[in-house]
Amino acid sequence: MTSYQRWTLRTENTSYTVRLSPDGPWAELDAWGPHGVESGPSALDWSHRTHFITPADAAPAEYLPHGLRPFNGADLVAERTDGERGVWWDFEGAEETEGKLRLAFADETLGLRTVLCYETVPGTDVILRWTEHTASRELRLERLDSAAVNVPVTTGARLTYLTGQWSQEFQLTRLDLTRGTFTMGSTQGVPGHAYVPWLAVQDLATDDAPAYGVALEWPGNWHITAEAEPGGAVRVRAGRVPHEGAVLLAPGATLTTPRLACAFSPDGLDGLSRVWHRYDRHLSGDRLHRTRKVLYNSWEATGFDVDAAGQLELAKTAADIGAELFVVDDGWFTGRRDDTGGLGDWYPDPAAFPQGFDRFVEEVRGLGLDFGLWVEPESVSPGSRLHAEHPDWIYRVDGRPARLVRNQLLLDLGRTDVQDFVIGTLDRLLGSYAIGYLKWDMNRPPTERGRPGAGHVDLDAEHVAGYLRVLDHLRTAHPDVTVEGCAGGGARIDHMTLARTDVVWPSDNTAPLDRLSVQHGFLHAHAPHVMSSWVTDAPGVFDPRPRSLAFRFVNAMCGVLGIGADLRTWTPEERAEAARWIARYKEVRDVLHHGEARLLGSPADATCGVQYDAGARTVVAALSTGRLDGAPLVPGRPDRLRLRGLDPAAHYRDTATGTTYSGAHLLHYGLPFAWSRDHDADLVVLTRG
Template sequence: MTYRRWTLRTEHTSYTVRLSPDGPWAELDAWGPLGVEDGPSALDWSHRTHFITPADAAPAEYLPYGLRPFTGADLVAAGPDGERGVWWEFDGAEEGPGSLRLAFTDELLGLRTVLCYETVPGTDVLLRWTEHTAGERELRLGRFDSAAVNVPVTGAAARLTYLSGQWSQEFQRTQLDLPRGTFSIGSRQGAPGHAYAPWLAVQDGEAAYGVALEWPGNWHITAEAEPGGSVRVRAGRVPHEGAVLLAPGDTLVTPRLACAFSSDGLDGLSRMWHRYERLLTGDRLHRPRKVLYNSWEATGFDVEAAGQLELAKVAADIGAELFVVDDGWFIGRHDDTGGLGDWYPDPAAFPDGFDRFVADVRALGLDFGLWVEPEAVSPGSRLYAEHPEWTYRIEGRPARLVRNQLLLDLGRTDVQDFVIGTLDRLLGAHDISYLKWDMNRPPTERGRPGAGSADRLDLDAEHVAGYLRVLDHLRTAHPGVTVEGCAGGGGRIEHATIARTDVVWPSDNTAPLDRLAIQHGFLHAHAPHVMSSWVTDAPGIFDPRPRSLAFRFVNAMCGVLGIGADLRAWTPEQRAEAARWIARYKEVRDVIHHGEARLLGSPEEPTCGVQYDAGDRTVVAALSTGRLDGAPLLPGRPDRLRLRGLDPAARYRDTATGTTYGGAHLLHYGLPFAWSAEYDADLVVLTRDPHRAGT
């Protein structure tokens, strides 16, 4: 049978879409390594369908309720009469370099839907989204996913990998097999949330397919193991009021869904996401991410100039390059019950003036940064007294406090203008080069009295648009300022945020083994150069086993190194050790941030680590997660960490010990580590010798 089909190619993969021979829809023909489209489609199984329609059985790219009534529609739309359903016809294709647009129209309903595809040069990522345009009547969209992704499964079940958790335990790598049925994750907290990341991987053996949704608001990802041996993944945003009204002539554009395939399993898939996020960072990737010191864990809300300068002096002495004053620097902020919204330095905390304090910090050779939470407001603040209407609220209902605060309605342009003006004032009046943007309160009573019927508001999308507008303004108006994204830890980390910030904060939990598990999961989805990580004295919450200062440093050096401990309490020996680790980090951070990263083992194993490769250098962060006494599994025998991706015929020299290894030796046997109670982590730097092994 003759049918139209289109193939989009990246450096290593191809994605082929065809018009279905069974009806007016597009369906996946092939997705995998280059050339996978040559041959009969692996998704073209028997078209015999009992009790369901051909559309319900199809590996459809996108189908509306109406054409697909039973097994999960990607679009649910209704006209003014309330009748749901779309019965569209194909309305043409537009092809461009690395792009494809497939249009479908329902003339009776008055809806035009365009399925959009775009490859990302320099990566193996394909972006997908959908555009819906209303005709002459208002339409009600109850569901409008970004895309559907089909994965053929040759085995009994697909292996799903996702990142789950809670506050202080984010990004836990979690896996399950899905032989049949439906699996769903998401958030209705006005942010991606701490419970799940908007990211999913589906494995069929070593073949790994991944999706990541670019949306910092409400969202869902749903995977369905369908009859016939396929897993179909749907992803998109979830409107706060359950539906969005589309005015005549208006177009709704869904968030982008990034899709990637790797024949090298989850590890290969993670490197694809890392490469994509390096591209999202753009030219700012090559600005060194400076070693920071943050004073929160040392002083909490007790911020005063003398104590902060004392910390800054010690931080500078051990090699920090940036000093950040966290919560507590502004008027009315003596604890978490006040001050938010009144963003002026507290004169009592800085008796000689805030600018003098900043200048004293900078005189130590440190850049200066501040913590802000611009979406929040305290009920006792001057801002709230002047503008109570700026908060989310429902008329006649009590305003519920979360963390003793309310949330500003950032969907309002006047609130956006206030936030932009506040940040412009702070950055213009003071010598600030770093902002830590926090968000500690999800929306609860989400309403906007006086703005009309609640079901006509798209509050989630408006808040997201306001948030992104402010971040875009910071990029444009203050290009020299580094921005850290934080939401009570890792509550708002996805590609829209990563594209507009420089680093993100994966979790408020900085305990060594807890943090190791968090970072292990984080690096499956996100790149090392965006992962801010601190060395602190925090005890474990979920895994309280103690670890050395070296362990804490090596673990934090796997991303963007920071220190958050009370340095005044450290001994001279601890400070000297810290200075040595910071110096080593500065020597290799370009490899860590720009190189190809490979996850070695997992925190459940006695030894795990991360390998970074760039040019002729390989950096291995190795960590012992085993017994407290450091005893190996077999007495007298070192544990070994097998490396990957090296040239087996090359030789590699350990720059610290001078030991030379053949590439095949490191791949087959691995690096040896004779762990002990005092030696539970190491950073090994290998340089590739131009001579071949065995010569």
């Protein structure tokens, strides 16, 4: 029987056990995995391997400050104004309630109290972790991570993460880490295009090993760092990164770090993806069951050349093929003929809408379409009226040039008056016109990030708080408006944003094979019902091989279907085909958005796809990448996509062909596809008999 304190949190399928270390005043991980994993000696007890390091440096610590953990990476670095640096705390006590745990530690000499917070998420296998720091004297926090996660590995860790650049986001990337440190993050004021605040860790010893995952809920600067420590332990730290390098904590003040969502699945990366999907559905709350309408966005058809007549022509064509929502993108407001002007002056251009914008919106809605609008409320054009009236509202450093990015500047959304302006602008637009959809874009990261005269301010945290305040206002004041999150594509996709939006835009790249790769990575971290995806005419950027219109539709139907092509250039045959695909999508979108999704293969395979299961229906979106390493290289032999998670004893009927398969057949041999140059994608609906 153990002599130290121990606490176990239980999710639907997993257990997470924390103990008070027998070697010092800190909490450490005792066990994490399927129910019952906590019974038996801890597999993470490395604390006595302490040659040339301290016990705290060797321990699977949940959270430790510099001072107690001087060598192997601390999660908290605090300094007094007199220069004393380091924390040596004592355990104060624990508060445990159903699904929640709080462990308090205090350093009376330094004047800091830290609480480690844990909370399970009902209906998921996710545990949320964060910390609360309260000062009794002024302190300087140089590092303030949210939590540390320890993963038991035998021969090293396989890290899976999502990388990229603008137009090539969410690329699934792997790294084998046996010794050393891996770190990723962003200081662009948003999670960024280069990395996603998401990481999966598996043991190198076995293929498809159980997967541990973390995701930082923070739409600002961040880092995730994995360290292969002495003795073979792998420890992951994650947290926000202050723009100023440190945060000043005033006497009596409490700083709460972002939440770190921690997930586990015994079924590898594919199983872990379904844990994250379930968590995304939890975050959507009551909004989950709203029908996500088939969207048409006019940007790729007209760009900045927006006028009522041209937009109505597109809207009529979109309605004819079955679209349910028409979104006018950039270019609808005064002074916006290109990307050099107009931002900040959010009034419809009277020259573009001579009969009034309200009349235009009514005509679109008269076609049976909902109406949506694009905005970029954080940015301002130097020549705008807003900039002339409020030059102090932009981020700037006195005596330094104001650098333009995309010909625009960034508003200091951490200021209350700027937040009030944005809220007032959106209230005016949504109150004056029948707008049911709002696309919030952000195309400009902060560069000269300063607020002259404000002193030492936590600008990154204040901007995030302002952004969230505006989104929270939208959700409360305009609950029926669908909100799409976008930042030059997928630069601001995190759980804080997903909790306040309905869909997000993973990438500005809509080329078919490029988009397939983006979506494959995205669906490892996030659910189909939040993934906005369009059918367009865009040629490939990174993979230029042509794909059929069917491929573009099936690929886009893996999430929330939209169309962005110039429909005026499509032939009658193409419009008729589009109408058929949209009709098929509407028949199964409840399965696509609410079912359990399984990723079948990858874009590196000759055939890949996504399987969705809900009730008696299974929908398979299958795509041929065109690689000649399988059928149809051998004539007469179809390629096959093995399904997963079916009942081997049940029978499944293809509703289009009438063919019936046993579950065992589909699991063992797979679903056959006879690809050809003209047939490179299919959507198969199976009903269980």
